[in-house]
Amino acid sequence: KQEVTQIPAALSVPEGENLVLNCSFTDSAIYNLQWFRQDPGKGLTSLLLIQSSQREQTSGRLNASLDKSSGRSTLYIAASQPGDSATYLCAVGTDKLIFGTGTRLQVFP
Amino acid sequence: DGGITQSPKYLFRKEGQNVTLSCEQNLNHDAMYWYRQDPGQGLRLIYYSQIVNDFQKGDIAEGYSVSREKKESFPLTVTSAQKNPTAFYLCASSIVTASGSNEQFFGPGTRLTVL
Numbered sequence: 220k221q222e223v224t225q226i227p228a229a230l231s232v233p234e235g236e237n238l239v240l241n242c243s244f245t246d247s248a249i250y251n252l253q254w255f256r257q258d259p260g261k262g263l264t265s266l267l268l269i270q271s272s273q274r275e276q277t278s279g280r281l282n283a284s285l286d287k288s289s290g291r292s293t294l295y296i297a298a299s300q301p302g303d304s305a306t307y308l309c310a311v312g313t314d315k316l317i318f319g320t321g322t323r324l325q326v327f328p
Numbered sequence: 329d330g331g332i333t334q335s336p337k338y339l340f341r342k343e344g345q346n347v348t349l350s351c352e353q354n355l356n357h358d359a360m361y362w363y364r365q366d367p368g369q370g371l372r373l374i375y376y377s378q379i380v381n382d383f384q385k386g387d388i389a390e391g392y393s394v395s396r397e398k399k400e401s402f403p404l405t406v407t408s409a410q411k412n413p414t415a416f417y418l419c420a421s422s423i424v425t426a427s428g429s430n431e432q433f434f435g436p437g438t439r440l441t442v443l
Binding site for chain 1: 359372432
């Protein structure tokens, strides 16, 4: 059974820092890995999708990598801003996404 | 203005009542999904549908029912058989390719509270 873990559960950093969020999964036979952002009381916003044949995806200050052999993905956020404060979720699968419990990020001025 | 809409935003239910949550999308996506989110837990899949008039159970389907009569709509009914329905409910949709479902996009959610 696929299990997804995100570490750390919470992170607080000063503005301007580069940071890495981690996502690990137990079954390497995944198809897609998707990173989302969730603001309090809101729905999820898709940030990046990495398909099984890909190793990374980039969008603006965000870069996500995928290493299937080690069962890991990382989300790199460059030059963090207070507006990046949110919960970041990773999920693996295609028809049925299995979600991690998220990393709650706070970026303070 | 394309996207996924969910209504209502907040819903209160008395014990023993059935309630229906609405989800509509105008993205022309084939697949639609319902997830439940509880504090401290990841999202869990309730039901999904890849085509009109067909749907499959997810990991926590007991106490829920769905229908998919139109491509744009995927309503979720929370029945009285669901023992702990208080949660945040999220609807999503995606295109379907030969390799399976693609990137999922989410609606704003409905917060259901049982009184």
